[in-house]
Amino acid sequence: MKLTILGSSGAFPGPGLATSGYLLEIDGHHLLIDCGSGVLSRMLEYIRLDQLEAIILTHLHSDHISDIGVLKYAMDLSRKAGQTIGNIPVYAPKTPEPLAASLESPGNFTLIPIADDHHFDLFGAQIHCFGTIHPFETCALRIEKDGRVFATTSDTIPCANLTPLLRQADLALLDAGSQEKLRTPVMVHMTAAECGTIAAQNDVKNMLLIHLLPFFNRAESILEARTAAGDSPTTIDLAEPGLTYTI
Ligand SMILES: [Zn+2]
Ligand SMILES: [Zn+2]
Numbered sequence: 001m002k003l004t005i006l007g008s009s010g011a012f013p014g015p016g017l018a019t020s021g022y023l024l025e026i027d028g029h030h031l032l033i034d035c036g037s038g039v040l041s042r043m044l045e046y047i048r049l050d051q052l053e054a055i056i057l058t059h060l061h062s063d064h065i066s067d068i069g070v071l072k073y074a075m076d077l078s079r080k081a082g083q084t085i086g087n088i089p090v091y092a093p094k095t096p097e098p099l100a101a102s103l104e105s106p107g108n109f110t111l112i113p114i115a116d117d118h119h120f121d122l123f124g125a126q127i128h129c130f131g132t133i134h135p136f137e138t139c140a141l142r143i144e145k146d147g148r149v150f151a152t153t154s155d156t157i158p159c160a161n162l163t164p165l166l167r168q169a170d171l172a173l174l175d176a177g178s179q180e181k182l183r184t185p186v187m188v189h190m191t192a193a194e195c196g197t198i199a200a201q202n203d204v205k206n207m208l209l210i211h212l213l214p215f216f217n218r219a220e221s222i223l224e225a226r227t228a229a230g231d232s233p234t235t236i237d238l239a240e241p242g243l244t245y246t247i
Contacts (some may be wrong), residue, residue, distance in 0.1 A: 001026050001125070001145050002032035003171065003246040006042035008239040010177045010189070011063050011124050013038045014214030019063035019107060022152065022173070026145060029053050032143065034064040040071050042241065049078055054122060055094035056114070058154035059138035060099040065092075068103060070154075074242040075108045091120075093137040102216035114130065114139050116161070130165045132156030135188055140165045150247045151204075155211065157187050157196050166202040171247050173239055174199060176221050196228030196236065203232065208239040 002025040007018025013036075015018030023046060024031045030047050032039070032055045043052070057065055068090075079085045087110055094100045094113040103111060116139070125145040128226025132138045134155045142151045142165050151166050152173040166172050177189025190198070192209060199207045209221055209231075218238055225236050237243075 001143070001148060001149055003150060003245045003247060004046055004060070005239045005241050005243045006039050006046075007036055007241055008173075008208075008210045008212070009036075009063075010110075010213045011210035012214065018042050018068070020058075020154075020211070021066065021067075022239075023047070024143070024150065026123040026125045026143075031056065031122065031186040034058055035067045035071060036063045040067040049074055050083060052088060054088055055090045055092075055109075056127075056139075056141065056142065057090065057103075057158075059093055059134065059136045060096060060154065061136055062123045064154075065099075065103070072105045072108050075105075091141060095137045107214045122232075128165075130161040132161060133159045135151070142166075142169070142186075145247075148220045148247050152210070153190075155189060157190055158198060162198055163202055166199065166204050168203045169205065171206045171208070171245055172204045173200060175209050175211045176225065177211040178211065179216065179221060179224060192224035196225035199236075200229040200232045205233055206245075207233050208237055210239045212238065 002024040006021035009019045010019045018038030019036030020034035022033040076086045090109040091112045091114045112117045114129045119128040128142045129139040132140050140153045149169045151169040153175045174195035175190050176192040176195045180191045
């Protein structure tokens with residue numbers, strides 16, 4: 001598997017950046033995980049529209065789905081111009097229902113509901129969905145292929161499902177949408193320190209922090225995660241757009 005970071009800004013994109021969007025190549029097939037603001041533009045730097053074969057939306061918050069609308073335009077208009085653009089499966093939670101309904105696009109997307117503990121095969125990989133704790137129904141993803149494991153927490157606070165999700169993952173994306181100094185009584189994202197602790201507890205080999213707000217001091221988030229994680233995992237980095245990882 002090969003992962004390309006298209007965007008990882010939390011909530012809104014920083015200058016020239018994109019919110020959540022991760023292109024995962026599995027045996028030459030292209031899966032897009034989340035389709036946030038600016039992701040379509042970034043994706044088209046790497047693949048043609050007709051090479052996109054499936055989408056998983058981890059949840060329906062705007063920073064994870066806002067480019068779905070312009071993707072529909074791109075598909076319709078490219079088809080009208082004579083390109084062969086197929087219908088693609090879009091795996092997504094079915095709530096909130098009005099938002100799920102807004103994703104419908106006959107001819108472009110076939111919506112397939114996902115939820116906690118769903119699993120399915122895609123391009124020879126096994127995909128397991130784990131529900132997280134977040135204001136909208138959200139699925140973290142563990143994707144296994146030939147003994148290699150990629151995982152993403154999507155948006156969440158610490159919860160029991162993160163253990164089976166992350167256990168011994170070769171590469172994991174963890175929601176560091178907060179920092180310890182920003183802790184409030186009610187949280188909807190993890191702090192970087194929580195990411196470090198949870199990754200170490202679950203023997204994650206390499207971790208990338210995602211969902212940092214654009215105005216965060218990024219070095220602080222890395223330091224916070226490393227201090228909490230100790231020597232494990234081996235690498236802790238930010239999910240910088242344009243980076244690729246072979247898993
Ligand atoms: Zn969210
Ligand atoms: Zn988000």
